[in-house]
Amino acid sequence: MGHAYQAVGWNRQKKIYDRTLLLGVVLYLAVFLGVGFALHPEATAETMILRALGTAAFMLLHVVLAIGPLSRLDSRFLPLLYNRRHMGVTMFLLAFGHGAFSLLQFHGFGDVGPLVSLLVSNPRFDSLAQFPFQLLGALALFLLFLMAATSHDFWLTNLTAPVWKALHMLVYLAYGLIVMHVVLGVLQAETSPLLAGLLVLGMIVVLGLHLAAGWRERALDEPLDQLAREGFVDVGAFEEIPEACARVVTLGGDRVAVFRYGDRVSALSNACQHQNGPLGEGRIIDGFVTCPWHGYQYKPDCGASPEPFTERVPTFETRIVDGRVWVSPVAQAPGTYVEPARHPGRAR
Amino acid sequence: MSAAREFYVGYLPQAPPALARTVRARVLLFLGLGLAGALLITAFQQPFSKAVFEFGKVRSFEGRIEVRPYPMLVVERPGAGDASRYLLVAFGKHGAEAEVGALAGRRVRLEGSLVYRDDQTMIELAEGSVEALDDSVRPEPSPSQAVDSRTFVGEIVDSKCFLGVMKPGNLKPHRACATRCISGGIPPILLVTDAEGLASYLLLTDAQGGPVGAEVVARGLVAEPVRITGAVHRLGDLRVLRADPSAWERIE
Numbered sequence: 122m123g124h125a126y127q128a129v130g131w132n133r134q135k136k137i138y139d140r141t142l143l144l145g146v147v148l149y150l151a152v153f154l155g156v157g158f159a160l161h162p163e164a165t166a167e168t169m170i171l172r173a174l175g176t177a178a179f180m181l182l183h184v185v186l187a188i189g190p191l192s193r194l195d196s197r198f199l200p201l202l203y204n205r206r207h208m209g210v211t212m213f214l215l216a217f218g219h220g221a222f223s224l225l226q227f228h229g230f231g232d233v234g235p236l237v238s239l240l241v242s243n244p245r246f247d248s249l250a251q252f253p254f255q256l257l258g259a260l261a262l263f264l265l266f267l268m269a270a271t272s273h274d275f276w277l278t279n280l281t282a283p284v285w286k287a288l289h290m291l292v293y294l295a296y297g298l299i300v301m302h303v304v305l306g307v308l309q310a311e312t313s314p315l316l317a318g319l320l321v322l323g324m325i326v327v328l329g330l331h332l333a334a335g336w337r338e339r340a341l342d343e344p345l346d347q348l349a350r351e352g353f354v355d356v357g358a359f360e361e362i363p364e365a366c367a368r369v370v371t372l373g374g375d376r377v378a379v380f381r382y383g384d385r386v387s388a389l390s391n392a393c394q395h396q397n398g399p400l401g402e403g404r405i406i407d408g409f410v411t412c413p414w415h416g417y418q419y420k421p422d423c424g425a426s427p428e429p430f431t432e433r434v435p436t437f438e439t440r441i442v443d444g445r446v447w448v449s450p451v452a453q454a455p456g457t458y459v460e461p462a463r464h465p466g467r468a469r
Numbered sequence: 470m471s472a473a474r475e476f477y478v479g480y481l482p483q484a485p486p487a488l489a490r491t492v493r494a495r496v497l498l499f500l501g502l503g504l505a506g507a508l509l510i511t512a513f514q515q516p517f518s519k520a521v522f523e524f525g526k527v528r529s530f531e532g533r534i535e536v537r538p539y540p541m542l543v544v545e546r547p548g549a550g551d552a553s554r555y556l557l558v559a560f561g562k563h564g565a566e567a568e569v570g571a572l573a574g575r576r577v578r579l580e581g582s583l584v585y586r587d588d589q590t591m592i593e594l595a596e597g598s599v600e601a602l603d604d605s606v607r608p609e610p611s612p613s614q615a616v617d618s619r620t621f622v623g624e625i626v627d628s629k630c631f632l633g634v635m636k637p638g639n640l641k642p643h644r645a646c647a648t649r650c651i652s653g654g655i656p657p658i659l660l661v662t663d664a665e666g667l668a669s670y671l672l673l674t675d676a677q678g679g680p681v682g683a684e685v686v687a688r689g690l691v692a693e694p695v696r697i698t699g700a701v702h703r704l705g706d707l708r709v710l711r712a713d714p715s716a717w718e719r720i721e
């Protein structure tokens with residue numbers, strides 16, 4: 122028994138999304154063709170339509186590629202990510218229109234079939250500047266087709282997520298192929314610096330957003346990597362430790378009691394100096410870790426009993442990163458003061 | 470509640486209001502950028518030529534057929550020069566050889582659509598419209614006169630697209646189409662543009678004045694700079710460049 126793939130309801134959000142998308146595409150084509158014919162009355166309709174479809178698809182591809190990193194940089198872009206597959210499929214349809222019409226226009230009605238013509242009509246594989254740019258576009262279109270055809274969750278489940286994800290990473294290859302298709306194709310004849318400038322601007326935006334999002338994620342990962350390199354161990358979320366109580370963890374064979382009090386965290390050996398009572402099951406009373414067995418007390422930051430007592434337990438370094446508590450497994454000599462880690466969001 | 474703290478759940482029918490406002494503003498920004506892009510791209514296209522293809526407009530012509538080097542209709546007219554020469558092509562990327570190849574020297578009436586640019590004019594034949602008017606055959610084709618021998622640097626284009634069927638009908642984006650057209654029998658032209666941007670059109674033939682479409686395609690010399698040295702002949706109002714295709718040079 123497989124499970125049924127219900128069409129996800131076309132709820133209000135999705136309808137707004139799709140309507141806006143469609144409106145955007147129609148407006149784009151209208152402006153391109155309307156202004157284009159007004160400024161260039163001698164232009165042929167075929168050329169105008171080809172260019173309108175091709176640039177619309179390419180423009181939309183930029184949006185598709187930008188939404189991912191934008192959402193990672195600012196969660197308020199997430200609503201645009203939610204239905205991105207409709208944008209991707211729309212982009213494919215525009216690209217398909219451009220490709221199919223080009224195939225008909227440039228390769229149809231000849232002495233060989235259009236697909237054969239596509240392969241043989243520009244034989245300059247030996248030259249970069251003269252390279253058959255139409256094949257690059259055709260390959261990109263094929264990749265976009267694979268992605269559009271497998272965009273449904275049916276394929277996500279049946280191809281398994283890693284395979285699906287890898288398949289859809291091909292969008293970056295397709296983007297590269299399209300850039301080359303444009304550079305080695307239309308820009309060889311359309312020499313306005315503004316057009317080349319727009320292409321470069323688009324590449325800077327796409328690349329820049331990906332680098333910025335990647336850099337930001339690395340910046341978040343960096344302190345954790347650093348802690349891990351120093352041997353610290355993530356012992357759980359700050360919030361999971363009840364106020365004035367401890368969580369007991371085993372680090373390097375030692376049991377360590379990690380106490381939370383106010384915005385602070387301190388870690389002590391779990392073993393009471395009196396009779397090895399479990400300090401971690403005790404509580405902080407009047408500012409002292411208090412053993413549940415017989416009430417011996419220790420300062421949480423240095424593990425020393427208050428005067429005139431002389432008992433001391435080993436202490437451990439602590440850190441709080443992103444709401445999680447990290448503890449070094451290296452025991453400090455009994456009674457060593459260790460600065461308590463503080464949770465920035467919990468300052469009193 | 471600020472938009473940053475609200476949590477969007479796509480499958481709920483209503484987005485939180487502050488978030489909805491933010492998203493709306495950003496979508497409008499994207500839309501504005503896209504439309505600005507459309508405006509700039511369409512405005513900054515290279516100018517389109519004034520060439521004309523009277524697509525869908527069919528006229529009737531009378532004249533004499535010549536087939537060498539390429540099919541053409543010779544229409545006699547008064548005044549200097551003996552006649553006007555219209556290159557003949559068929560629908561799509563096909564020459565007119567199949568339609569008029571057997572009618573060399575015959576007077577015909579035919580129908581077709583005009584394609585013209587500068588001083589060059591072409592007729593795209595309406596299929597099956599060619600009818601021979603009588604049985605007389607003019608024995609000698611128009612004599613071609615050698616006027617010059619020179620070296621030209623230019624670009625080989627297919628006459629049909631360049632004279633008006635496609636815009637642009639030259640340069641790299643159009644190469645595959647031009648190759649297909651020439652392969653299909655459309656006469657190849659060497660387009661030579663002078664410093665002022667004025668174009669000269671030289672119908673390309675081999676050294677003996679025969680058609681060279683197959684050689685142009687085989688050598689892959691379409692739509693990029695080439696240097697050709699040959700004898701310029703005048704064929705009525707057309708100029709023909711006779712040159713051995715094996716000596717044409719690609720300029721890298």
Ligand code: FES
Binds near residue numbers: 398
């Ligand atoms: S074992 Fe801790 S007080 Fe006795």
